[in-house]
Amino acid sequence: MKKILDIKNLTIDFNTYAGRIQAVRNISFSLYEGEILAIVGESGCGKTVTSKSIMRLLPEATAQVNNHSEIIFDGQNVLKLKGKELKKIRGDEIAMIFQDPMSALNPTMKVGHQVAESLLIHTKITKKQAFKEAVQMLKLVGLPMAEKRAHEYPNQYSGGMRQRAMIAIALACKPKILIADEPTTALDVTIQAQIMKLIKTLQADLNTAIILVTHDLGIVAGMADRIQVMYAGQIIERGVREELFYDPQHPYTWALLRSVPKVSQKSKSQLYSITGTPPDLLYPPKGCAFAERCEYCMPICRKDPPVETIISKTQSVNCWLQHKDAPKLNKPSGLKGVIHGQSL
């Protein structure tokens, strides 16, 4: 498969009154043509910051991307692009769907025009043609009565319809990469399933590569080809879907999987949760960031950051438990089965 996006040593800090928050700490990963890559992790682990940085959407006043960072798309470093070149990539080559469809659409602009806008910017067509195309796009994403609805404003749409409109906007120019930042978090469960199914179908039709940012492992199980687990601004484990669900290596990944409620669970039994809170990224710990909350923490974990251990061609993990001197553990039971019944 062809590499379409290559991220190297991405480091992003935020300058705040309290100090410098190290939101993303030296991560590298690649995206391949036509695949769905999921980035999972809890709130504040740097998922959204990473995804926004690919389109250069971080606030320039506070966000600082390290000079050694590279985001290579189409042979050029996105981080170094200026004005026109950047504009060409945004919306045309790489598109994005945001978390909250309620606030992501312009309230004073007709939805049809909002979809047509990116077409007008990136292709040489007339306003009329663009609007026609926009209606087609809205039909494609399953908006009922698209001709009529295109003339309406976002406030006349339901949440699910707005997210469909967002998808239409994002896919209008048939981008090579779609970044979906928690696309279903703000929607209720039945609509979630519909939206995810829609994204998957369109992805197959258009052969778009997707970066799916989410904390919902159920969605990941049903959709992702590859999964990256982020914690405290770092990628701590990565692998293809089956590896991550059937043979996870990092205690944080175990904990995440155990936190998913199961249908088979007895009604009175307590749900599993990870104790403690993620570290303060103003002062990230010296050793492993998860050490404080880890059930298997060893003295070395607090001292030195773990190095990446290659498990297979596709799977790798950053954890001291992989060291040859570490005690051999039995992985917690009950991890398997998460993937069943969750796929779409």
Added chain:
Amino acid sequence: MSKYMLKRLFSMFLTLFVVITIVFFLIRMVPGDPLASMARNLPEQVKANFYAEYGLDKPLITQYFIYMKHLLHGDFGESLVYLGQPIKEIILRAIPPSMVINIHALLWGVTTGIGLGILAAYKRGKWPDHLVMFIAILGVSIPSFVLATALQYLFSVQLNWLPTIGWTSEPGMKQFKYSIMPTIALSFGIIAVYSRYMRASVLDVLNQDYILTAKAKGVSGFSLAYKHVLRNSFIPAITILGPQIAGIIVGSFVIESIFGIPGFGQVYVSAITNRDFTQILGQTVIINALYIFSLFVVDIVYGLVDPRIRVFNK
């Protein structure tokens, strides 16, 4: 739509009615009467004749009904001080000077204020922002009459460029010269208010998710500002525009008095000192009708800008 309009119209008239009633009784409770300002030591019989002539000898409630009856026919009555002069004529004479000054001040103030506000928001934290906010704070905190006096001292007394006070009803260069200082004095406050409103509003919109969506589409520069930022930022500014449009005709009491402009405001102030009951009432009715109507217009303009608060569909 028509149902909404009817409801709205009804409540507009009800408000107006209540205001007129309150003002009618309120000014009669204030000590003093129109005779006091003209001649103090009149024989009792002359006074009685005067009161009888204008119906002021009747019980207050009867006077109220007589006044309302005439008002319904569009008759504001006669001035009690300027004998034989209908209120309608006095008001019509006073409106044009007020309009000239206030239209100038509003156009200049609103456009400059909005422009500066947008500039400040886009240059947040940099020197243009600090400068605009400094101007805004000055504009809010310096009363217009202080500024007016300072202008008179600088441009009339020291530099001798402009006439200190006065007015001419003929449009032209002379009138323009008379209008410059009052316009500046009035617009300074307007600039201050609008620049602050616009700055806050633009900053708020710039932080919205849909601006990120637009950027992610590749929208940038002018079309981002025009299509996505500004239209959404204008809503708060429209709220304060309504009463100010009414103010075009109503004028400014203080500024007109300082610059000796025979406008609506100055006439109103002298009517109050003279206890010219009919004139106070007449002008109050006009002012209120204008404010109420301007708020109604604002509600409609809102809908044109923001579909979420559109009160009726096209």
